[in-house]
Every structure is written in C-alpha cells, then in structure tokens.
Amino acid sequence: MMTTDASPATRSASGLPLVEPSLAEMARADGVRFLLAMFVDLTGKPCAKLVPVESADELQAEGVGFAGYAVGAIGQQPSDPDLVVLPDLASYTPLPWVREGLALVHCDPHVEGVPWHFAPRVILKAVLARAAAQQVELFAGAEIEYFLVRRGEDGTLAPADTQDTEARPCYDARGLTRMYDHLTGISTAMNALGWGNYANDHEDANGQFEQNFAYADALTTADRVITARYLISVLAEQRDMTATFMPKPFSDRTGSGMHLHLSLWRGGDPRFPDDADPRGFGLSDLAYRFLGGILDHASGLQAVLAPTVNSYKRTGATSTRSGATWSPRRPTYGGNDRTHFVRIPDGQRIELRGGDGATNPYLALAVALAAGLDGVAREVDPGAPGAADRAELPPTLLHAVEALRADAVVTGALDAAGPGVAEYFAGVKREEFLDWHGTVGSWEHDRYLTAF
Known part of the structure; x- marks a missing residue:
C-alpha cells in the first residue's frame, strides 16, 4: 500500500496536515x-x-x-x-x-x-537515490523526433504527407502547415498538462517532425517521454497515420534521435554554470568531470542509448538526401556544434546526442547519470574540445552489447535496484541482433542472387 506522511512542509496554517487528494478524487x-x-x-x-x-x-x-x-x-x-x-x-x-x-x-x-528490479522506472529511481546520497539531483530535457508515415498495399513505407518530397525539407513552413492539425493537437495537450511545449518543427527528413517541451527532474522527464510517445502515436492513428520512433525507417534519409539535455543541481541550485570557465563554454569543473565520465563510458552506454539493430544504420550512415546524418560516430565534445557526441549549447547544460528514437528514457537517464557521476568521482578531464583520440562508437548492436558487458559502471547502473538486469538486457539485445542476422532479406537477394 502506498502512503504519504505529512511533513512540516505539507501542513496548513493551523498546523493540521494537508491531505493530498487520492487518485480517485483527482x-x-x-x-x-x-x-x-x-x-x-x-x-x-x-x-x-x-x-x-x-x-x-x-x-x-x-x-x-x-x-x-x-x-x-x-x-x-x-x-x-x-x-x-x-x-x-x-x-x-x-x-x-x-x-x-x-x-x-x-x-x-x-x-x-x-519493487521489481528489472523494471526501468525502478532502476532509474535507484540510480537517482544514489545521486541524492551525493547531494545532487539530475534534471533533464528530451528532444522527441519521429516520422509520420503510411504503409502502401505492397507494404512499403512512405511519408504520410505525399507532398513532402523536398530534398532538404527541414523547417519547411509548407510541410509544417500541412501537418498543422496533428502538431497543434500534440502541442495543445502538452501545454494543457503544464509541460511547456515551446517549439514544433519539420525535421531533416521527409515526414519527420520534432516536438519540444521544458526540462524537469529526470523521473518526470522520463515519464513525459513515454506519455508523449503514447499521445503522438494514438493521435496519429486517429488521422490514419503511423507515428514511428524507429531510429532509421528510410535508408536514404536522416534518422530520428532522442537527444538528452542534462544538468546537475544541488539544493535547488544549478551546479553546471561557471562564467569564469577558462575553456569558454561557461561550465564548472563539476560539469566537465561529469561530461568526461560520459565520454569515457560512451561505448558502454550505446547499447542503452541506441538499443536496436536499426539504431546502427543511423549512427553508421555516411550520407543522406539532405547531406548530413546528425548522428555522432566518435565520443567527442564541443560547443554549439551538432556533430559531437556531447554538445554544449550553453553553460546551463550538456546535450547527449548518442540516443535515438528507440531509447528507453528511464534506462538512458540512469546509465548517463551513473557514467557522469563516475567521471565526477574520478575527476576525469574530458580533454580538448573535438579531440578524436577515443575509439569510435560501436558499429553494430552486437559490438555495443560487448562494450556494455565490459563496462562495470554501466552494468552497475542497470543493476542498481537488484542483480542480473545488465546481463539479462545484454542477452535480450544479443538475441535481437542474431535474429536479424539470421534473416535473409532483399539486400542479400540484390547482391548475391546472380553474383556467382
């Protein structure tokens, strides 16, 4: 049974406990x-x-x-x-x-x-409790990218907007307007719920959109990502469309990321900003150590941030119709530069760009927080901006699983609420890779059918 004790902060002027409304009453x-x-x-x-x-x-x-x-x-x-x-x-x-x-x-x-230690929300809460013991709290924002598509009678996918055919459609006002009803419906819902939707745009690929809302504490943001995916999906279905968060549904177009904006707070105050930063990004030593931890554990993080076979067709892409992939291949960092694994938009936060539309937000925030706090504990210096001396990110899901298994900090985060989760998750993802690897598809027919 869930109960809530009245604290001094939850008492009325008369000193009597303020009774929170029950679920039924709300x-x-x-x-x-x-x-x-x-x-x-x-x-x-x-x-x-x-x-x-x-x-x-x-x-x-x-x-x-x-x-x-x-x-x-x-x-x-x-x-x-x-x-x-x-x-x-x-x-x-x-x-x-x-x-x-x-x-x-x-x-x-x-x-x-x-509490079941394999449940993602339980895992995130356990890692947040570890951070609280160190007197820090994680705040996060999430960028949700997705495609609106329809499936033809032959099974092929195409953008739901048949007029969305520009080679470089990003920010196109006409494509945005044609999806006005869907996008404004989502925006209206987000704002009515108090999420603070502040922008909705056509992204870099045909049929691709992004909708943004204000940052919050990490658990609230993770909950909102799951709610938003549900809301976007069902409202798209009501308009005879499919909303897909699949990382890369089209071979020749940009894939969908889920970038996470991260900052540490203590006692209600942000701990990342520092106007005296000699590197010029406006970040504190704490922020750089946190950033260094994420870079050190980047390969181990990827099985969580990019958790599907399809994810690596996004991160491994060499070109798209628009000319850019927007997905990092090395764990580097820099300023307002979207080619990096970690971007520094300003002194308030860092942007982790390794995640995609398939990312489980609870797990992603849990492992990112653990990696960052490990950097803080070890006083990791992230090195010079743009330095590419670290190994490339894993090229496939199988490589990412191997990197995950070898990273005690990332596996420790997945096991934060109880043992065995990391190895179970790695096994699930390994089997996913092997299931795909064992499936014969059109690429093989095109390449090998008459090659010998």
Missing part, C-alpha cells in the same frame, strides 16, 4: 472514467491495464496484476509470480485528447511486495 475532479495504469519493459514497450474510476482506490492501495512473462523483456518466466504495479500519483495525467474521460498514471512494478 480522476473524478477531471471527469475521468478510466485510468491507464502504465509501465514499460526494458525495451520501452508501453504496457497498461484499463481501470475504471470505481476501482481507483483499489488500484492506489493494492495495485493491479500482470503476468510478467507476457509483458515482454522484464526478467520473468511463465512460472514467476505476478507483477503488481502501484501508481505514482505525481504522474497522473488526464488525456481527454485521446478519449474523453481517459487518464494515465505511471506505475512501479512490484513482485511479492518488493
């Missing part, structure tokens, strides 16, 4: 009739049960059960006890734009009363 106040009790597996797949508001008190007190093995990659076998997910009321999100009377609440899976 839902009824918003006219909600059904709640999606949602969580994700290690691959980021959103899983939920639809709970009527009449059972909201039971959901809050006792949770709702799932057959864990059926969920997917979450560390269970058919014989294991149920996952019971308990809602985090701070994540309660009405979604009338999806269905009138619908709301979502993110949940933490438990097994036999204990």
